[in-house]
Amino acid sequence: MVTTTQESRSWDEVPDLAGCFGPYGGQYVPETLMNPLAELSRAYNDARRDPVFISEFDRLLRDYVGRPTPISYAERLSGTLGCHLWLKREDLCHTGAHKINNAVGQALLALRMGKRRIVAETGAGQHGVATATVCALLGIECVVYMGTEDMARQAPNVQRMRLLGATVRGVEAGSRTLKDAVNEAMRDWVTNVRTTHYLLGSVLGAHPYPMMVRDFQIVIGREARRQFLERTDSLPDLLVACVGGGSNSIGLFHAFLDDPVEMVGVEAGGRSDRPGDHASRFLGGGAAVGVLQGSRTYLLQDETGNVLPTHSVSAGLDYPAIGPEHAFLRDAGRVRYGTVRDAEALKAFQTLGRLEGILPALESAHAVAWIMREAAAFHGKNVLLNLSGRGDKDLDIVERHMPEERGA
Ligand SMILES: Cc1ncc(COP(=O)(O)O)c(C=O)c1O
Incomplete structure (x- = not known):
């Protein structure tokens, strides 16, 4: 369900002066x-x-980063998914990511x-x-x-x-x-x-x-909102972005918080739900509220509070804590979170390359994999996905996990 802010809440009220997003964040x-x-x-x-x-x-x-980055309509992939998939092209920033x-x-x-x-x-x-x-x-x-x-x-x-x-x-x-x-x-x-x-x-x-x-990344969503309105005369129905610490997703989501737009953050589901096998701070085994590196938020820990090891095929999602604003947005029901396994992300990497001529970063491939899996629920809808980076850095990993990709 889409929750809007019209009733009561101003998303700009957080963080408060102490740096808290409700019970999360702080110093x-x-x-x-x-x-x-x-x-x-x-x-x-x-x-x-x-x-x-x-x-x-x-x-x-x-002049230096190359903004605004475009939004691209992923025509061939949309054809196979049944929804209209648009990509915000942060992979085209200078240095290849947001x-x-x-x-x-x-x-x-x-x-x-x-x-x-x-x-x-x-x-x-x-x-x-x-x-x-x-x-x-x-x-x-x-x-x-x-x-x-x-x-x-x-x-x-x-x-x-x-x-x-x-x-x-x-x-x-x-x-x-x-x-x-x-x-x-x-x-x-x-x-x-x-x-x-x-x-x-x-x-x-x-x-x-x-x-x-967050403030330095808000440009992603501001541009995307304007570009989407210009191209379609409407807002997207759904936003999707991968969540490591959470900067590309917050950057996209923030400009739409007051709009009737659904949002999904995608965490790294790794190999399995077992503690140590994933980096899903909300949904995986070992997830609980705690303090890590200066902030109170959801993090992966054992019963005695020791931080658990994490695993993801993508180094950028492989971190035991999630940004405190995500914890706040999740509790408020404003953003929903999903997970994607390593194997699904690798498959999505391959699919986006073959259908759209874009090799995504393995982090971004998690977002692509989520919409590939869940597309049936968004038939005919406009989906805007943040393609946070390009995949050049990941070619060795992809080849190791998918030997058939070696160019046979
Ligand atoms: C391309 C790319 N996307 C996403 C991430 C995840 O970080 P964040 O959740 O802060 O956007 C990283 C982190 O290294 C990255 O390199």
Whole structure:
């Protein structure tokens, strides 16, 4: 059922001044991080109202990132599904994914705060590449932390970051994936906070990050809403996007929250529902509310509160917590969430390539797989799907899992 806001709620009321989205979000951090977060909040609140900052952000999105990205009608796939499928083409952004929208915004903010060094975490490598790119453009030193497991599965992006002049530091701790990279980036930030900004890549972490990253990604939905109205004279019936930390999905959803439009976020269902086999923070085994890396939200944990390992074929969805605003939107019944298994995402990767000539990132392929599975319920409807990134980084993984794709 579509829930609209007309009755009572203003979605813009969150987060509150303490950075809370209802019971979620906040600032669950050690004392040493309170001052850096307060400095960042002040700087961001100042910048978001400054027309000079806004026009510089808009200029770089237009002239450097290549915005607006188009929406494409997926004609052949629509023909097989029975719904009208439109793709918001974030894969066409410079560096190949939506991550650069936020990287541009935060890098400009870092310069405004007088910080000439940026640290970042990365999982799939797209956020790391985006950060390294923007740092090269603006002449900022860049250090990217990446789990060594992710470095192995996303090797082309490691190479890219290094070629762009960034230092990539492998993280051997824990499961050697995104969560461990975030820990190391935070540690670096606390140690070097006078010179350094932590450029977090999703709507995660302590306030103001979930709000700030959302605001820098809202451009996706604003453009898509306008483009859809221009092309069809109507709004879409359904929005679909994959959810790792949740930035591309929030970026798309936000501009439509007050519209009678249904929304689905797609999490990584991995291999099975068993704890450790997936990264579904809402629907999979081990999901419960807790605190991780500064924020209260849904996360995967065992009975004693230890964070569970996660699994997904896509590094960018392989994270145990979900952005706090998603937890809020889910409780409010405004956004519904689904899961897609690895095998379904791989199949969708292949299908979109063969029918539309687009190789999606494996993250985005989760959203494609969801609509491929659920299309019967949306017969004749307009579906707008956020194609968050392109799949070049995933070719090795796809070949390994689908040997028949080796070009036989
Ligand atoms: C192409 C792509 N899509 C989606 C994601 C998931 O992140 P988010 O949920 O923040 O959009 C990633 C993360 O690395 C990504 O690279």
